Amino acid sequence: MSKTPPERTDRSGSTRARNAGLSRGESPPLRAAGTRSAKPASSRSERSAERREAIVAAAFDEFIARGFAATRLDDVAKRAGVAKGTIYLHFKDKEALFEELVRTAIVPLITRLAPPAQPVGSVREALEHFAFTLIQEVATTRRGDLVRLIVAEGPRFPAIADFYYREVVSRGLAAMRGLIELAVARGEIRVPELANYPQIVVAPAMIAVIWKSLFERHAPLDAMAMLRVHLDLIFGERSAS
Amino acid sequence: MSKTPPERTDRSGSTRARNAGLSRGESPPLRAAGTRSAKPASSRSERSAERREAIVAAAFDEFIARGFAATRLDDVAKRAGVAKGTIYLHFKDKEALFEELVRTAIVPLITRLAPPAQPVGSVREALEHFAFTLIQEVATTRRGDLVRLIVAEGPRFPAIADFYYREVVSRGLAAMRGLIELAVARGEIRVPELANYPQIVVAPAMIAVIWKSLFERHAPLDAMAMLRVHLDLIFGERSAS
C-alpha cells in the first residue's frame, strides 16, 4: 500500500558495484555495535569501507556466538547498524560473508603468530615466547573462538578448511618443523622424530584454546603453566627455573 | 529482540526411557526408508524401542553431517524410515533429541576408553595400548565426529558441555592423572608436574581426532606413529623399540 511513486523504471541493469574498496582486511578492533553516529564523515567510499568493516565485525560476533546456520542476517545488520540490504551490497550472500569473514580474521592470526624463523636465543626460549604470544593473542581473545568456529564449520565449508590449512596450519607446522630441526641439531631436543610431527608441539596450545571456550567455567586452566610443563617434556627436564 | 527463540524448556518430568539399549554404538542400522513392511514383529514395545534407536542413529548421522541448526527433522525421519510425527512420540523436541543423542553416544565412548586404573605392565605400555584403542575406536570411526560436534555445539548447549565435561573429560583426566602419578612414583616419568596437566598427555590424541575430520585429505596423519613419538617425549627417549 501507500507510495507507488512515479514509475522510475530504467536503470534496470543495476550494475551492483561489487568491490567497494575493502582496502586492508585488517579488521582489528571489533568496533562497538551502534557506531552509526554523526561524524563529519569522510568521503563516500571511505564511509562505505567503514560500513563493510562494521558488517564484518558484527558478523564475526554473531557467527562466533551462533554458528553459520543459526545466525540471522537481520541480527548482523542490526548489530552493524545498517539495513539488511546493505549487507548484500558488499557480499553476494550469507555464505560469501562467512567465508570472507574467516579469511579476513585469519590474516592477523598469521601475522601475529609467525614464529621467528631463526631465534636469537635458545629454541626453547623462542617457543616459550611463542606460546606466551599465542595465549595472549588467541586463547584469551575472541580469536580463539575463530579456531573453534573453523573446527565446527570446516567440514561444511571445504573452501574454509582448505584456506585455513593452507594459510595457517601448513605454514605454522612448517615453521615449527624448522625450529625443531634446529633444536635437534643444537642438541636441545633429543627426540629427532619430533620433527615429523610438529603437531605434537602445538597440540597442548590448541587444546588450551578449545578448553577455554568449552570448559573454562568448569575448571579454569592455567594455559601458560601447562605449556611450560609441555616444553619441559620436549626439551628434557627443566632447563631454566 | 523479541524473537524468543528456543527457550530452553528445562525438560522437566519426561522420564523418557533413557537407556534404550543402544548396545553397540556402531550405528550400523541406517535402515532403508520403506522398511515398514511385514516382519513377524515382536511385541509392540520392542518395535517402539527399535524405532527409537533408528531415530537416534539417523539423527546422529544428520547432526554430525550438518550440525544442530542445519539439520532437518524431515531428513532424520526419512533416514530413520519413520514419519516425522513419530519422532515427537519419542522426543519432546529437536533439542531434546540432540541432547539425548549426545548422551547416548557418549556412553560407549566412556566404556570403550576407560583406561586401566592399575596397569599390568609399565605405564608406558598401558598408555600405548590406550592410544591404540583410542585411534581405533574414535579417530577412525564416526565417534570422532562426535567430539567435533561437541566442540562445535558445546557453547550453544551448555547442558551438553556440562555433561561431556562431567562424564568424559573430568573422568578421563582423573584417570590419566592417576596413571601419571603412578609412573612418576615408579620413575617412568621424570617430570612430576605433568600430573597437574593430564591434558598434555591427551592433547595429541585430540588433535589427531580433529585432524582426521578436517585435514585428512590435505595431509594424511599417521596418528599412532605420532602418539608414539609423543610417548617417547613423556617417558624420555625411546625405551622399547
Added chain:
DNA sequence: TGACAATGACTGACTAGTCAGTCATACATG
C-alpha cells in the same frame, strides 16, 4: 561561488520458501 543534476550507497517492506511442531485420521494389537 551557487544552483542544479547525476550518482550510487543505503533502506526496509516484501516475496518466496523453509521447517519445527501439531493433530485429525488410519492402523495395529491385545
Added chain:
DNA sequence: CATGTATGACTGACTAGTCAGTCATTGTCA
C-alpha cells in the same frame, strides 16, 4: 472393539534474498 501408536498433511513462525525508492555526496556549469 478399545486403546495406544504411527502417519503425514498442515500451520504458523521465521528468514535469506530482492528491489523500488530515498537522499547525501559529488560533479558540472553559469
